[in-house]
Every structure is written in structure tokens, then in C-alpha cells.
Amino acid sequence: MRWSKYLIPTAKEVPKDAVVASHVLMIRGGLIRQLAAGIYSYLPLGYRALRKVERIVREEMNRAGAVELHLPVLHPIELWQETGRTAAMGDVLLKLRPIKNDDAGDWRYHTVLGPTHEEPVTEIARAYLNSYKQLPINLYQIQVKFRGEARPKSGVLRTREFLMKDAYSFHDSLESLNEGYQAMYDAYCRIFGRCGLPYFACEAESGPIGGDASHEFMVQTDAGEDVAAATENGDYAANTERATCAPVPQDNSEMLPLEEVHTPAMRTIDEVTAFLNKRPEQMIKTLIYVGYRSDAQEVLENARKQLREAAAANPNVVAKGLPQMSFNFVVLVRGDHEVNEHKLNRIASSVTPQAPGLKLELADEATIEKLTGAKVGFAGPHTLSKSGVPFRLIVDQAVSVMRNAATGANKTDYHAINVNPVRDFPLETRAGSPCHVTIADIRNVVDGDLSPSGSGSPIRLKKCIEVGHVFKLGTKYSDSLKAHYLDKNGKSHALIMGCYGIGLNRIMASAIEAHHDEAGIIWPMSIAPFEVLIVALDPRVDEVMATADKLYNDLHAASVDVLLDDRDERAGFKFKDADLIGIPLRITVGKKALAEGVVELKRRDSQDVEKLPPDKAGERVRMIVSEEVSRLSR
Numbered sequence: 001m002r003w004s005k006y007l008i009p010t011a012k013e014v015p016k017d018a019v020v021a022s023h024v025l026m027i028r029g030g031l032i033r034q035l036a037a038g039i040y041s042y043l044p045l046g047y048r049a050l051r052k053v054e055r056i057v058r059e060e061m062n063r064a065g066a067v068e069l070h071l072p073v074l075h076p077i078e079l080w081q082e083t084g085r086t087a088a089m090g091d092v093l094l095k096l097r098p099i100k101n102d103d104a105g106d107w108r109y110h111t112v113l114g115p116t117h118e119e120p121v122t123e124i125a126r127a128y129l130n131s132y133k134q135l136p137i138n139l140y141q142i143q144v145k146f147r148g149e150a151r152p153k154s155g156v157l158r159t160r161e162f163l164m165k166d167a168y169s170f171h172d173s174l175e176s177l178n179e180g181y182q183a184m185y186d187a188y189c190r191i192f193g194r195c196g197l198p199y200f201a202c203e204a205e206s207g208p209i210g211g212d213a214s215h216e217f218m219v220q221t222d223a224g225e226d227v228a229a230a231t232e233n234g235d236y237a238a239n240t241e242r243a244t245c246a247p248v249p250q251d252n253s254e255m256l257p258l259e260e261v262h263t264p265a266m267r268t269i270d271e272v273t274a275f276l277n278k279r280p281e282q283m284i285k286t287l288i289y290v291g292y293r294s295d296a297q298e299v300l301e302n303a304r305k306q307l308r309e310a311a312a313a314n315p316n317v318v319a320k321g322l323p324q325m326s327f328n329f330v331v332l333v334r335g336d337h338e339v340n341e342h343k344l345n346r347i348a349s350s351v352t353p354q355a356p357g358l359k360l361e362l363a364d365e366a367t368i369e370k371l372t373g374a375k376v377g378f379a380g381p382h383t384l385s386k387s388g389v390p391f392r393l394i395v396d397q398a399v400s401v402m403r404n405a406a407t408g409a410n411k412t413d414y415h416a417i418n419v420n421p422v423r424d425f426p427l428e429t430r431a432g433s434p435c436h437v438t439i440a441d442i443r444n445v446v447d448g449d450l451s452p453s454g455s456g457s458p459i460r461l462k463k464c465i466e467v468g469h470v471f472k473l474g475t476k477y478s479d480s481l482k483a484h485y486l487d488k489n490g491k492s493h494a495l496i497m498g499c500y501g502i503g504l505n506r507i508m509a510s511a512i513e514a515h516h517d518e519a520g521i522i523w524p525m526s527i528a529p530f531e532v533l534i535v536a537l538d539p540r541v542d543e544v545m546a547t548a549d550k551l552y553n554d555l556h557a558a559s560v561d562v563l564l565d566d567r568d569e570r571a572g573f574k575f576k577d578a579d580l581i582g583i584p585l586r587i588t589v590g591k592k593a594l595a596e597g598v599v600e601l602k603r604r605d606s607q608d609v610e611k612l613p614p615d616k617a618g619e620r621v622r623m624i625v626s627e628e629v630s631r632l633s634r
């Protein structure tokens with residue numbers, strides 16, 4: 001490709017909202033252009049890199065035995081209603097608009113744009129995967145996804161339209177699912193390795209099967225929106241949504257007498273710690289939540305129906321009590337810790353088996369005042385039971401080992417100091433008490449917490465971007481869509497499924513996040529739009545152009561991806577553009593060097609310049625390219 005006949009609109013200026021490196025450099029390097037918020041065109045250079053990522057992904061999926069197909073972007077909404085995901089997806093699921101508003105007769109009324117493809121692929125499985133003999137099988141595609149992301153940002157890292165490789169595996173046993181999952185996990189490692197990404201895998205929020213049923217593949221970058229907790233010695237990594245740590249050891253200081261202190265209008269941890277001269281880790285935060293049954297509406301409707309029927313049969317019927325709809329929770333975490341809503345919801349559900357799918361929300365003022373007998377901001381665990389209002393007390397492990405803590409006194413404008421677990425509030429449920437107690441890990445890990453493996457290695461928090469996600473789904477979709485197979489004995493079962501996603505655009509942008517400098521992109525060889533750039537410094541000099549052309553033709557013939565900068569521009573300008581677009585190898589052909597019988601070979605990631613005769617340059621480039629590609633494949 002000759003630069004003068006190509007389209008590489010490099011630019012000095014970038015839009016104000018471009019702050020992260022990949023966004024800035026992809027715009028400046030002429031790789032992408034924004035068409036609307038979260039919607040990008042890929043210009044020739046950007047598209048070449050994306051296609052290279054795609055090729056690696058496809059090769060590794062095929063190598064892992066997955067089978068490629070292609071599913072439509074337009075889906076009938078009924079399929080999504082069958083799995084209940086129209087509600088779960090909310091505004092992320094984009095719907096077509098009928099020509100006349102609310103015209104249910106218009107096909108558009110019933111059509112959505114696929115944000116992911118579990119539904120249509122399970123529809124195929126339902127039709128064709130009917131026997132254990134066909135299992136296991138992994139079906140994948142590389143297809144555009146549409147998501148109504150509320151806040152698209154950071155260039156192509158979070159967009160409303162993007163390219164995903166999504167794979168779905170089907171199995172007849174959990175062992176087979178585990179094998180299929182591991183095969184995808186290994187394929188992902190090879191894909192990210194070959195793309196030159198400094199990635200790591202971490203445990204992610206697990207799905208319906210539980211256990212370590214899900215892993216995310218992360219690239220560390222400040223541009224990321226996820227935070228992973230990873231130990232220094234590498235023995236543990238998890239998304240902070242899920243991460244745990246070693247228990248905090250018991251503080252054995254002497255217990256001091258509990259005192260109440262007047263703290264007028266001081267409600268926040270900052271105000272109280274400053275006033276009491278304490279550190280946040282010496283405080284207990286007391287948070288009050290209400291948990292609601294997720295099926296409350298259904299329960300109420302059923303109860304109403306039963307009541308109507310009973311009243312019709314016997315007008316003097318006395319209504320029986322409804323099941324309890326909401327539950328109070330008092331939650332204790334250390335002043336320097338934050339509640340982890342995922343963990344809290346899980347624990348709250350497990351201690352409230354009578355209320356399926358419990359969801360917790362912070363309590364309103366009235367509930368707090370009723371429970372504590374004080375204005376908001378003065379709640380504490382001791383004396384709480386006095387109100388007689390039943391509640392579940394969930395104590396974070398780090399609070400259970402504290403000594404002489406400060407917290408609210410359940411009295412407006414007062415805090416208590418020297419509050420001690422067991423002595424001043426229970427760590428076990430006591431007979432006759434309105435308070436049911438659980439000690440659990442319900443907080444986010446913090447930097448410096450120790451590995452849950454017991455190795456003592458400290459945890460560090462890292463901002464990162466999720467480039468891939470592997471997931472054991474179980475029978476969630478095959479149950480709701482009735483995708484069943486017959487086993488050896490002719491018995492019918494729901495297919496057991498896994499799903500595996502990779503964001504191709506994110507791989508490309510993360511590679512730039514990981515590999516760039518002040519001057520521009522430094523592409524890994526494997527996904528660089530071109531492997532080598534020949535810069536003809538004086539294109540009007542015949543000898544220069546003849547040498548550059550010969551090199552270009554030789555490399556092209558040897559299947560090296562080569563770009564020739566034949567523009568009649570100043571050397572400095574061309575070098576700046578070369579650094580910006582980041583092609584890994586650069587051969588400079590200039591009058592002066594040619595007079596010495598050489599051209600200059602330079603790697604984008606090094607300052608060293610190698611001088612060599614023009615007829616040796618092609619061979620040398622081929623060697624470096626193949627060494628680099630095989631290094632990344634290892």
C-alpha cells in the first residue's frame with residue numbers, strides 16, 4: 001500500500017472528550033472516526049488492525065474445536081420474552097420502532113437488535129441438538145452487537161455498536177461443561193497472548209451454578225472501569241465485585257468501659273473521626289437496609305385472588321396473614337471499609353430463605369428512626385434490640401474482631417466509644433432476642449488486605465478493562481427455551497451450557513493502552529495494521545524511489561504487510577506520522593544513506609538504528625517479523 005493512495009487522516013487535534021490514550025491515538029492516527037456518540041467508523045488503518053485481531057480469534061477458536069456460524073442481528077422479541085430477559089436487559093436492549101406508534105401489526109414492533117446471542121443460539125440447539133451423540137459442541141460467531149449503553153466512553157472501549165466473538169457450548173454433564181470451559185479459557189489465553197496483551201484472568205461474579213463459574217480476562221489500564229484485586233505473588237486475582245481476603249486477626253487490646261459522647265450534628269465518618277480523634281478503622285459504620293422479596297407483586301396478586309375467591313364463597317371469611325414482604329437488616333462494616341452489595345445480597349438471601357430473590361435497599365428515614373430511636377446518622381449496634389423491632393444483624397468479619405470501637409449511640413447527637421463485640425452487641429443469635437446475627441465477609445477488599453490463599457501476600461487493586469469473559473451458564477436458557485436432548489437411555493434433559501465472549505474492538509484499544517508512548521502507538525507485530533513502513537525521504541530522487549519501490553515489491557511478494565510512505569513531505573513530518581501510527585518496523589530510504597550504500601532499519605519500540613545494504617533489508621525484516629510473531633505465540 002502506498003500512503004499517497006491510501007486514507008490515513010492523521011491529526012494533531014482531538015475532541016475534548018478524548019482523554020484516554022487509546023481514544024486519543026486512534027483518532028490522531030486516523031484509525032477511527034466518530035459518527036455519533038458510541039458509534040465509530042473504522043478507517044482503513046483501524047480496520048486492518050481489527051481484521052488481524054479477528055483472524056487470531058478465529059484461528060484459536062477453530063483450533064479449540066469450536067464451529068463457526070453466523071446468527072442474525074435482528075431478533076424477534078418473543079424469544080427474549082421467553083427467557084425473561086427483556087426485563088433483565090432493560091434499556092440495553094434496543095428495539096426497532098414501528099412506522100406508526102404502537103402498531104403491534106408492524107413486524108418492527110416485535111424486533112430487537114441483539115446485544116448478545118444466547119437466545120437465538122439456544123433456539124438452534126432446541127431445533128437440532130436432540131441427542132447426546134451430538135454433544136459436546138461449541139458454536140461461535142464473530143458478529144456486531146448493539147447495546148443501549150447509557151454512557152459510551154473512552155473511544156471504542158465502550159460503544160453502542162461493537163464486534164464480539166461469542167461462543168456457546170452445549171453439554172450433557174457438568175464434567176463435560178468443565179472441560180469445554182477449560183478449553184475456552186486456554187484458547188483465550190492464547191488469543192490475548194498472541195495479540196500482545198499483558199492480560200490476567202480473574203474470578204468474576206459467578207452465575208447461577210455458583211463456585212468459580214466465571215472468569216474475566218483483564219488488561220490493567222487507568223482507562224478501565226473495572227477494579228481487580230490481585231495479590232503481589234500472583235496466587236489470587238478476582239474482580240472486586242467478588243474478591244475476598246484473609247480474615248482480619250482478632251485485636252486483643254484490653255476492653256475499656258463504654259462511654260457516650262456528645263457529638264452534636266456529626267453524622268459522617270469524617271466529622272466523627274475528626275471530633276473524637278479516631279481513625280476511620282477504629283469506627284463501626286452501622287447501615288440499615290430493607291430487603292424486599294423479588295416476587296412481592298406476584299405474592300400479593302395471588303393473595304388478592306384467593307381472598308376474592310374465598311369472599312365469593314363465604315362473605316364472612318377472615319383474611320389470613322400474608323407472608324412477610326420485607327425484612328430489616330442492620331449491617332456493620334469498619335469505618336474505612338465499604339459494603340459490597342453483591343456479597344451483602346447473597347448473605348441476606350441465605351439468612352432469609354423464606355423470601356426468594358431478596359434485594360436490599362438502604363432504609364428510609366422513618367424505618368431508621370423507628371429501629372434506632374434516633375435521627376439518621378447516630379445508629380450503632382449496641383442497644384438496638386431495645387426497640388423490639390425484629391432485624392437481622394450482619395456483622396462484617398473485620399468488625400467482629402475489633403476492640404474499643406466508636407459508633408452511633410442510637411441517641412440523636414450522641415456517639416458511643418469503646419464499643420466491643422460480644423460484650424456490647426451479640427455475635428450470635430440469642431434466644432428470645434429480636435435480632436438474628438450472622439458474621440460474614442460483606443465488604444470490598446482494600447489495598448493491603450492479605451491473600452485469601454493464606455500465603456500472606458498483599459492484595460493490590462488495579463484498574464482494568466475487561467476484554468473477555470467465560471461463563472458457565474448451566475441450564476438457564478435451555479430450561480426457559482426448552483432446549484432438550486435425549487440421553488443414552490432415551491431420557492430427556494435440558495442442555496447444559498457455557499458462554500464465552502470477547503470484545504474485538506476492546507482488544508485493539510487495550511493493546512494501544514498497553515503499548516504506546518508520548519509520540520504514538522507501538523503496535524504488537526501480530527495485530528499491527530502493517531508490519532513494516534518504508535519511508536522514502538526524498539521521493540523526487542529517482543534512486544531513492546527506485547530503492548524504496550524494489551524493497552516494497554520484494555516484501556509484498558514475500559507476504560509481508562508493507563506500507564510505503566511516498567508522500568512528498570518533509571522528513572520530520574513523515575517521522576512524526578510514522579511514530580504516531582506505530583508500525584513496528586521502519587525502513588528509511590534517503591539520499592545520504594544510499595550514498596553510503598545503506599538504508600536504515602529501526603524498531604518502533606527502540607531508539608537503535610541498524611544500517612544495512614538495501615538488498616539485505618528485506619531478509620532482515622522477514623526474520624524480525626517472524627521472530628516477533630512466534631514470540632507472541634509462545
Ligand code: ATP
Pocket residue numbers: 116147149156157158159160162164466467468469501502503504505506
Ligand atoms: P462491561 O462490564 O464492560 O459492560 P459486559 O460484562 O457487559 O462488559 P459481556 O456481556 O461479558 O460484557 O461481553 C463480552 C465482551 O464484549 C466483554 O468482555 C467486552 O470485551 C466486550 N464488550 C462488552 N460491552 C462492550 C461495549 N459496550 N463496547 C465494546 N466492547 C464491549
Ligand code: MG
Pocket residue numbers: 466468469
Ligand atoms: Mg462481562
